[in-house]
Amino acid sequence: GQQVMQIPQYQHVQEGEDFTTYCNSSTTLSNIQWYKQRPGGHPVFLIQLVKSGEVKKQKRLTFQFGEAKKNSSLHITATQTTDVGTYFCAGNPIQGAQKLVFGQGTRLTINP
Amino acid sequence: DAEITQSPRHKITETGRQVTLACHQTWNHNNMFWYRQDLGHGLRLIHYSYGVHDTNKGEVSDGYSVSRSNTEDLPLTLESAASSQTSVYFCASSDHTYNEQFFGPGTRLTVL
Numbered sequence: 001g002q003q004v005m006q007i008p009q010y011q012h013v014q015e016g017e018d019f020t021t022y023c024n025s026s027t028t029l030s031n032i033q034w035y036k037q038r039p040g041g042h043p044v045f046l047i048q049l050v051k052s053g054e055v056k057k058q059k060r061l062t063f064q065f066g067e068a069k070k071n072s073s074l075h076i077t078a079t080q081t082t083d084v085g086t087y088f089c090a091g092n093p094i095q096g097a098q099k100l101v102f103g104q105g106t107r108l109t110i111n112p
Numbered sequence: 113d114a115e116i117t118q119s120p121r122h123k124i125t126e127t128g129r130q131v132t133l134a135c136h137q138t139w140n141h142n143n144m145f146w147y148r149q150d151l152g153h154g155l156r157l158i159h160y161s162y163g164v165h166d167t168n169k170g171e172v173s174d175g176y177s178v179s180r181s182n183t184e185d186l187p188l189t190l191e192s193a194a195s196s197q198t199s200v201y202f203c204a205s206s207d208h209t210y211n212e213q214f215f216g217p218g219t220r221l222t223v224l
Contacts, residue, residue, distance in 0.1 A: 033213075041217075042215040042218050045212045048211065088154060
């Protein structure tokens with residue numbers, strides 16, 4: 001069935017360093033979403049990408065959707081302690097469908 | 113303000129018992145989802161519903177059931193709890209237009 005793989009599983013950085021997590025789908029996606037889960041919390045929606053090659057920015061966060069709509073990435077520039085948490089990508093394989101297939105997540109920890 | 117709530121927040125039960133986890137949303141969303149979260153597996157879809165009286169199996173539905181008698185609620189029932197069902201359970205909802213999922217705070221279930 002549909003699989004969404006996310007790497008790395010864990011990433012530890014020094015505060016101020018950059019961070020990137022990658023997401024790859026076994027099939028073409030209609031769109032992809034990104035969520036952040038703080039330690040002890042619940043996933044919170046960050047963004048949705050729909051178009052092939054789309055790039056969106058939210059302050060220090062840059063999200064990309066691959067040309068083939070099978071991969072995506074989240075890049076954080078100059079990490080801050082508030083960025084700590086687990087970042088999930090979630091793919092929507094079928095246009096118009098509402099359910100998502102989540103990646104395993106990348107847990108980001110930061111040394112202040 | 114609209115919200116999505118889950119109860120109980122923590123539950124300890126014994127193997128073989130029936131357990132029901134509640135999920136209630138006031139967003140008036142048609143779509144509701146149940147996930148379980150385990151280390152290394154991310155969020156895995158258990159069951160989902162696109163409207164009243166509609167229910168569908170997700171990727172890990174064995175041992176679980178749901179029913180949708182109104183828009184606001186999607187209770188998750190473990191028919192006969194097993195230790196393998198020890199996990200954190202999240203409920204989420206979304207509407208057809210935006211597809212962004214709003215998550216509840218989660219229920220931590222321990223099966224002894």
